[in-house]
Amino acid sequence: MKILIADKDNQAVKLLDLILKELKFEPIVCNSGEEAWRRFQSNNFPPVLIIDPNLPDISGFELLKRVRESKRGKVTYVIFLAPRGLRENLIAAYNAGVDDYIVKPFYAEEMKARLRSAKRLVTLQSNLLDRNILLEEMVYAVTHDMRTPLIAMEMTGKQAQEGIYGDLPESYKKILKTTEGSLKDLLSMVDNLLRVARYEAGKIERNTEPVDLLKVCQECLDELRPIYEKKGLNVRLLQDTLEVKLTIVRQDLKRVIFNLLDNAIKFTPARGSITLSVQKVQDKVIVGVQDSGRGVRAEEAKELFNRFARASGARHAPGTGLGLYMCRRIIEAHGGIIDCIPRKSEGEGTGTTFSFMLPVQN
Numbered sequence: 238m239k240i241l242i243a244d245k246d247n248q249a250v251k252l253l254d255l256i257l258k259e260l261k262f263e264p265i266v267c268n269s270g271e272e273a274w275r276r277f278q279s280n281n282f283p284p285v286l287i288i289d290p291n292l293p294d295i296s297g298f299e300l301l302k303r304v305r306e307s308k309r310g311k312v313t314y315v316i317f318l319a320p321r322g323l324r325e326n327l328i329a330a331y332n333a334g335v336d337d338y339i340v341k342p343f344y345a346e347e348m349k350a351r352l353r354s355a356k357r358l359v360t361l362q363s364n365l366l367d368r369n370i371l372l373e374e375m376v377y378a379v380t381h382d383m384r385t386p387l388i389a390m391e392m393t394g395k396q397a398q399e400g401i402y403g404d405l406p407e408s409y410k411k412i413l414k415t416t417e418g419s420l421k422d423l424l425s426m427v428d429n430l431l432r433v434a435r436y437e438a439g440k441i442e443r444n445t446e447p448v449d450l451l452k453v454c455q456e457c458l459d460e461l462r463p464i465y466e467k468k469g470l471n472v473r474l475l476q477d478t479l480e481v482k483l484t485i486v487r488q489d490l491k492r493v494i495f496n497l498l499d500n501a502i503k504f505t506p507a508r509g510s511i512t513l514s515v516q517k518v519q520d521k522v523i524v525g526v527q528d529s530g531r532g533v534r535a536e537e538a539k540e541l542f543n544r545f546a547r548a549s550g551a552r553h554a555p556g557t558g559l560g561l562y563m564c565r566r567i568i569e570a571h572g573g574i575i576d577c578i579p580r581k582s583e584g585e586g587t588g589t590t591f592s593f594m595l596p597v598q599n
């Protein structure tokens with residue numbers, strides 16, 4: 238296991254080197270923070286780091302921050318090796334996210350014990366991470382392979398309803414219609430999962446284009462009209478501007494607005510109302526979807542943007558709890574924020590507002 242040491246104190250480094258070799262670590266020794274940061278990246282992110290917080294160039298805290306912020310999907314165990322000092326230093330280090338704090342001069346046996354424990358934890362965490370990745374990949378592979386047969390089934394069902402395979406009694410047609418609905422739900426779930434997978438892998442398309450936001454809003458409303466009209470919902474579009482151009486992947490913007498509207502329709506009882514609003518504020522645009530439905534409890538609001546999160550009262554409605562998660566990934570990838578304003582009072586039916594903000598390029 239590789240271990241990176243960033244310390245200018247030769248005495249300590251020499252002793253460490255001996256201990257590390259005995260424990261079968263491969264040490265990479267650096268004398269400054271910048272060098273450590275460079276070699277951390279060029280050595281495939283060693284899982285254990287021993288850092289002196291008082292490095293000559295960038296501080297150990299800054300180095301720690303960079304290490305923690307670099308998203309690599311790998312485990313890193315960071316130990317601060319500091320001169321004896323104030324208790325506050327130790328507290329500050331733990332608050333900044335170190336895993337262990339050892340005071341100089343250190344006892345060889347204590348250092349060995351702590352490094353063994355570091356090795357144990359890194360191995361455990363890495364195994365968990367690997368398993369997690371494997372599981373995720375499996376889910377996405379299965380999802381992907383489900384797509385084609387689902388589309389085929391949907392098409393065959395449609396053709397059967399149209400009578401291509403001969404005349405069918407009304408009762409059969411009714412069953413086929415219901416099946417078509419279920420297939421559509423499944424397909425939408427599969428598409429959401431695949432979309433999420435792409436964002437998680439950091440593989441978002443860069444073919445962003447100037448997109449007419451209001452046109453996309455109108456398209457979503459048109460596509461959803463049959464559903465909200467059937468429910469007798471009063472849906473309107475409020476806009477304080479005639480044109481907003483956003484630099485974004487068009488299909489993704491549509492997914493976000495579509496999902497917010499789809500949720501509002503799903504969670505608002507018949508004859509309720511929904512307002513889609515577009516507001517331009519300086520170099521930003523705020524899009525809101527307000528409904529008069531069951532609303533969201535304040536303590537649940539933030540949670541709903543997590544994967545597979547569904548509010549306690551929503552289990553009866555169709556869905557997987559991926560929509561808002563996907564919305565968040567898309568909006569954040571484009572430098573925006575998405576939020577939920579929960580219902581005002583405890584009573585259901587006071588509605589809720591989901592809104593997102595995106596920067597507008599003039």
Ligand SMILES: Nc1ncnc2c1ncn2[C@@H]1O[C@H](COP(=O)(O)OP(=O)(O)OP(=O)(O)O)[C@@H](O)[C@H]1O
Pocket residue numbers: 429496500501502504528530531532533541546547548549550551555556557558559560561562589
């Ligand atoms: N307008 C809303 N009113 C009340 N609750 C909502 C509203 N929008 C979302 N929620 C709550 O947030 C949860 C998560 O929404 P999300 O769009 O992520 O998933 P979903 O609609 O349940 O399923 P999916 O979008 O994957 O088909 C919902 O299950 C519901 O509990």
Ligand SMILES: [Mg+2]
Pocket residue numbers: 496499500556560561
């Ligand atoms: Mg949804």
